[in-house]
Amino acid sequence: MGNILSISGLSKSFRGLQAVNNVSFNVREGGITGMIGSNGAGKTTVFNMISGVLVPTAGTITYRDQDITGKPSYCYTDMGIARTFQIMKPLRHMSVLDNVISGALYGRKHYKSAKEAKEYAEEILQFTGLYERRNWLPGEMGTPFKKRLEVARALATDPDLLLLDEVMAGLNPTETDEAIELFRAINARGTTILLIEHIMHAVATLCEEVVVMHHGEKVAEGTPEQVMNDPYVIEIYLGKGDDD
Secondary structure (H helix, E strand, O other), rough: OEEEEEEEEEEEEEOOOOOOOEEEEEEEEEEEEEEEEEEEEHHHHHHHHHOOOOOEEEEEEEEOOOOOOOHHHHHHHHHHHHEEEOOOOOOOOOOOHHHHHHHHHOOOOOOHHHHHHHHHHHHHHHHOOHHHHHHOOHOOOOOHHHHHHHHHHHOOOOOOOOEOOOOOOOOOHHHHHHHHHHHHHHHHHEEEEEOOOOOOHHHHHHHOEEEEEEEOEEEEOOOHHHOOOOOHHHHHHOOOOOOO
């Protein structure tokens, strides 16, 4: 398969501060690509540009051979792109099931009835391991399940490309392994994944390609093994962690 997403010369400055500078990489359709880097490396800024939250200062974002640079984020669902956010934003006064139904109703399947949307949302909850908590309020669940809900809401829009922003942060090793299995299953169903992650075990286990960011620039790219054996990457990220 070819590339579902191509990033070329992407840059973003805020009032003269260069947050992202000339970043280019591709995301292969059907694969899992990771993005790593210390805090402040520019990863989330890149994600925000890819998902239409921010307009790039320079560069192009190409999705399925279509230039989508600067398109507003409300166009993304119909294009088949969904993302999660680092800071979880569930609809707090609605049940877990209703949170996912809202994703289904505004997703690409364009359900005509609430009943159809509910049935689809229940499928998503079964798949993500949340079905038994479908009548809970998000606030009644711990962090691992809130993070799953964030993923379930994104999945309910029926994406071809799923952008995951540090969805494993704060999980213990067992919860991380369970999350890895979920993302593998999502990918096996045909959804391409681009993820930002700090947990190197997860990156090494899941990703075929890894992009390394440092001070707003891409400094390395390759397989997890290539990246983890890169002396510069070891120095800036995996080593003493001076930038964290």
